[in-house]
Amino acid sequence: MNKKILKKEPFNLIIAGVGGQGNVLLSAFVGSALLNEGFIVSLADTFGVSQRGGSVQSHIKISKSTLYSSVTLEGKADVILGMEPVETLRALEEFGNPHVFVIVNPRPVYPTGGVTYPDLDEVKRVIEKLSSTTKFVNATEEALKMGNPIYTNVILLGSLVGADVLPISRETMIPILEERFPGKLLDTNIKAFDRGMQLIAKA
Amino acid sequence: MANIAMNKPGATVLLMGNEAVARGAIEAGIGVAAAYPGSPSSEVLTTIASVANEMNIHAEWSVNEKVAMEIAGGASFAGIRSFCSMKQNGANVAADFLVNANMTGVGDAGLVVFISDDPGGLTSNNEEDSRTITKWLDNPLLEPSSAQEAKEMIKWAYEVSEAVNLITFVRGVTRISYTKSNVVLGELPEKKEKEAYFSDLWDMYNPKKSKFTSGPFPVFHKPLHEKLEKAREIFEQSSFNRYVGPEHPELLIITCGACTSYCTEAVDELKIGERVGILKLGTTWPLPERLLAKHLSTTKKVLFVEEMDPFVERSVMELAASLLPATCDLTFYGKRSGHLAPYNEQSTNLVINALVDILDISYQARDPSYDKAAKDAAQIVPDRPINMCSGCPHRATFWAVKKALQMDGRKGFVCGDIGCYAMGFTAPGFFQSRTMHAMGSGAGVANGFGNLKQFGFHQPVLAVTGDSTFYHAVLPALVNGVYNNSNFILLILDNSATAMTGFQPHPGTGLLATGDPAEVVEMEAICRAVGAEVEVCDPFDLENTTSTLLDMIKKDSGTRVIIMRHMCQLVKARRKIPNEYKMHVDTDRCLGNTCGCDNLCTRIFGCPGLMLDKETGKAAIDEALCVGCGLCADICPANAIVREEAA
Numbered sequence: 001m002n003k004k005i006l007k008k009e010p011f012n013l014i015i016a017g018v019g020g021q022g023n024v025l026l027s028a029f030v031g032s033a034l035l036n037e038g039f040i041v042s043l044a045d046t047f048g049v050s051q052r053g054g055s056v057q058s059h060i061k062i063s064k065s066t067l068y069s070s071v072t073l074e075g076k077a078d079v080i081l082g083m084e085p086v087e088t089l090r091a092l093e094e095f096g097n098p099h100v101f102v103i104v105n106p107r108p109v110y111p112t113g114g115v116t117y118p119d120l121d122e123v124k125r126v127i128e129k130l131s132s133t134t135k136f137v138n139a140t141e142e143a144l145k146m147g148n149p150i151y152t153n154v155i156l157l158g159s160l161v162g163a164d165v166l167p168i169s170r171e172t173m174i175p176i177l178e179e180r181f182p183g184k185l186l187d188t189n190i191k192a193f194d195r196g197m198q199l200i201a202k203a
Numbered sequence: 204m205a206n207i208a209m210n211k212p213g214a215t216v217l218l219m220g221n222e223a224v225a226r227g228a229i230e231a232g233i234g235v236a237a238a239y240p241g242s243p244s245s246e247v248l249t250t251i252a253s254v255a256n257e258m259n260i261h262a263e264w265s266v267n268e269k270v271a272m273e274i275a276g277g278a279s280f281a282g283i284r285s286f287c288s289m290k291q292n293g294a295n296v297a298a299d300f301l302v303n304a305n306m307t308g309v310g311d312a313g314l315v316v317f318i319s320d321d322p323g324g325l326t327s328n329n330e331e332d333s334r335t336i337t338k339w340l341d342n343p344l345l346e347p348s349s350a351q352e353a354k355e356m357i358k359w360a361y362e363v364s365e366a367v368n369l370i371t372f373v374r375g376v377t378r379i380s381y382t383k384s385n386v387v388l389g390e391l392p393e394k395k396e397k398e399a400y401f402s403d404l405w406d407m408y409n410p411k412k413s414k415f416t417s418g419p420f421p422v423f424h425k426p427l428h429e430k431l432e433k434a435r436e437i438f439e440q441s442s443f444n445r446y447v448g449p450e451h452p453e454l455l456i457i458t459c460g461a462c463t464s465y466c467t468e469a470v471d472e473l474k475i476g477e478r479v480g481i482l483k484l485g486t487t488w489p490l491p492e493r494l495l496a497k498h499l500s501t502t503k504k505v506l507f508v509e510e511m512d513p514f515v516e517r518s519v520m521e522l523a524a525s526l527l528p529a530t531c532d533l534t535f536y537g538k539r540s541g542h543l544a545p546y547n548e549q550s551t552n553l554v555i556n557a558l559v560d561i562l563d564i565s566y567q568a569r570d571p572s573y574d575k576a577a578k579d580a581a582q583i584v585p586d587r588p589i590n591m592c593s594g595c596p597h598r599a600t601f602w603a604v605k606k607a608l609q610m611d612g613r614k615g616f617v618c619g620d621i622g623c624y625a626m627g628f629t630a631p632g633f634f635q636s637r638t639m640h641a642m643g644s645g646a647g648v649a650n651g652f653g654n655l656k657q658f659g660f661h662q663p664v665l666a667v668t669g670d671s672t673f674y675h676a677v678l679p680a681l682v683n684g685v686y687n688n689s690n691f692i693l694l695i696l697d698n699s700a701t702a703m704t705g706f707q708p709h710p711g712t713g714l715l716a717t718g719d720p721a722e723v724v725e726m727e728a729i730c731r732a733v734g735a736e737v738e739v740c741d742p743f744d745l746e747n748t749t750s751t752l753l754d755m756i757k758k759d760s761g762t763r764v765i766i767m768r769h770m771c772q773l774v775k776a777r778r779k780i781p782n783e784y785k786m787h788v789d790t791d792r793c794l795g796n797t798c799g800c801d802n803l804c805t806r807i808f809g810c811p812g813l814m815l816d817k818e819t820g821k822a823a824i825d826e827a828l829c830v831g832c833g834l835c836a837d838i839c840p841a842n843a844i845v846r847e848e849a850a
């Protein structure tokens with residue numbers, strides 16, 4: 001995507017996941033990158049129970065000129081980054097529309113307390129039906145291969161940037177990772193980020 | 204952001220509303236900041252404390268909001284600009300000081316209080332609207348509509364506070380406190396030594412000379428109202444009150460705070476900018492009455508959009524009544540008319556719905572066939588009930604409590620309290636808590652149950668509190684229980700942090716807000732000193748914890764204390780303490796759906812690290828979530844969950 005150009009005003013990104021998956025850090029990375037590219041950003045994470053296994057959504061409204069509220073209007077998402085399949089569907093239910101671009105990590109996080117998880121293949125089918133484009137990125141699986149599920153969110157960040165739907169690039173993102181991850185952590189996180197970019201290219 | 208005190212005026216940074224509030228206080232040159240953590244306000248003091256040493260600010264986590272407020276009061280009385288922040292419920296705790304401090308006013312330096320309310324109870328168990336407190340205090344109130352405005356308002360609030368000699372309040376809401384957006388930094392004050400002093404003037408009948416006693420009140424109450432009128436005059440001119448729209452709008456929206464952008468977006472989305480005007484108020488108490496009267500005269504229809512109580516709505520309708528007959532043609536819409544609700548958060552879509560109805564227009568958020576498909580799809584989306592984290596020590600405590608109370612058999616129960624363990628009344632706490640009210644109310648209410656023996660009450664009573672809540676509001680209830688011989692057991696769930704709000708330190712942690720070390724105020728020493736019998740358990744030692752609980756329950760007399768001590772799993776992760784065990788399920792031993800336990804581990808115990816393998820019907824460990832606490836090995840009746848020392 002051509003830098004500095006927004007397809008729509010405002011442009012609405014939603015990152016949907018489960019408490020503990022790292023939504024908040026991920027959204028802050030994206031927000032900082034957009035700000036560094038000169039955009040006006042309004043970003044909110046649903047807080048409070050976010051560390052305790054509940055649904056978490058981060059909403060980011062991006063504009064060239066206006067400070068908007070942080071909450072997406074019903075049916076107005078442009079991109080949904082789903083860190084978990086059922087949470088992706090939850091976001092589509094309220095904010096989806098025939099034009100929405102969706103990236104999904106297909107690894108379920110099972111609800112606790114005896115709640116039944118729906119058939120994963122059906123969830124994936126419905127997500128595809130409700131999106132204009134669906135890209136599946138096995139981020140958790142890749143993170144476990146790297147030795148720690150903690151890398152899931154940075155892999156997905158790489159996929160989001162690699163998907164070329166936002167006006168941010170690898171060059172914008174690397175300095176932000178450098179600021180956040182000191183020393184040895186940086187190399188592994190850049191590796192995770194690049195893995196995410198490779199995965200989306202093949203998805 | 205690297206440093207909230209960076210000296211780069213004009214630089215644009217991404218700040219959370221709470222960080223912008225902190226930056227505003229730093230730009231205003233505060234010398235003292237005090238708070239008790241409470242979401243959605245917690246990050247304000249965390250942010251100030253992170254630069255307190257370099258900025259020569261005394262920043263502290265006080266034991267509760269009243270003490271925090273008094274600390275800010277003392278500093279202001281001594282001529283140092285001071286700051287206090289809290290969540291909505293904190294205002295109740297601080298109110299007893301405030302109903303006197305409104306009459307004394309501030310010292311030569313201003314005092315600003317930031318209170319963040321929580322519409323929708325996203326991080327609270329109620330939706331109190333703190334603006335009502337400010338109104339009955341007769342103190343000035345500002346409401347920011349964005350992070351940038353929050354920063355500017357905090358700075359300006361010091362000027363107001365000093366000009367009218369009153370504590371000045373700034374009200375946030377969750378969406379202001381927690382939204383991150385572009386903020387342009389202002390200048391930092393010049394570094395100079397701030398000199399504190401306390402006036403030695405004294406004449407108790409002269410408010411000018413004895414400023415810091417709230418009595419005799421007839422002498423002080425009259426000036427309070429004069430000060431409030433002075434604030435109103437200042438507010439009439441404030442640029443934080445803005446109107447956008449046609450000269451004579453068909454409908455005038457009066458709004459404030461986070462709702463401002465909802466109104467703007469709704470008008471844009473419906474493309475009705477030529478018909479509808481928006482008057483956004485930044486100063487909501489006292490109201491700028493002349494400004495409002497002017498705008499009320501330009502229209503026939505008024506819609507109020509604000510979070511929670513119809514605070515502005517009622518005040519403006521009262522004003523309109525005083526302006527009769529000039530206002531007799533006005534129709535008012537808002538919470539009273541049922542177009543918006545006095546509960547839950549507002550949103551752009553809710554404002555759109557109200558406008559569609561009032562102006563009789565149509566609106567479709569998305570294609571109807573897509574809408575139907577999306578809503579049909581939602582039927583397969585399961586609820587995701589909130590839970591305690593994987594490896595949470597509270598799960599262990601409530602498991603032991605449940606077991607001990609079952610073994611005792613007299614229908615004992617838990618009086619709950621505020622913190623992560625508030626989940627004691629839900630499935631993750633095995634439904635053990637049966638009451639829940641304010642901070643410290645668990646111990647207080649347990650005192651009440653514990654006095655009922657003469658009325659034939661024989662059920663064992665337990666109260667829970669967290670470590671931070673213990674210092675905040677449980678101490679008086681503990682002393683009361685011991686002295687009046689109330690029969691209950693206080694469980695202090697000491698997980699080494701104020702975990703619910705973001706791991707702030709408290710007097711039991713040995714750390715100050717700045718991260719500097721301090722002497723621990725030991726909770727067991729306090730409990731023993733007041734005369735309570737005290738036991739300390741590690742809840743992950745389920746057997747010992749259960750038997751200690753049972754022994755204490757059987758004593759059935761006096762106020763007893765058990766400290767359940769185990770570090771919060773998230774604190775462990777933050778301190779990079781490695782996992783103790785590597786867990787796996789022995790699939791030969793796990794009988795799965797055919798076991799008489801009926802999926803005890805996944806269905807009842809419910810740790811997020813456990814999952815049910817759909818294909819085999821047996822338990823499995825979710826490697827992405829398990830933190831290797833090992834507790835589930837002790838609850839499996841088939842001994843199928845195995846812990847091995849982590850490598």
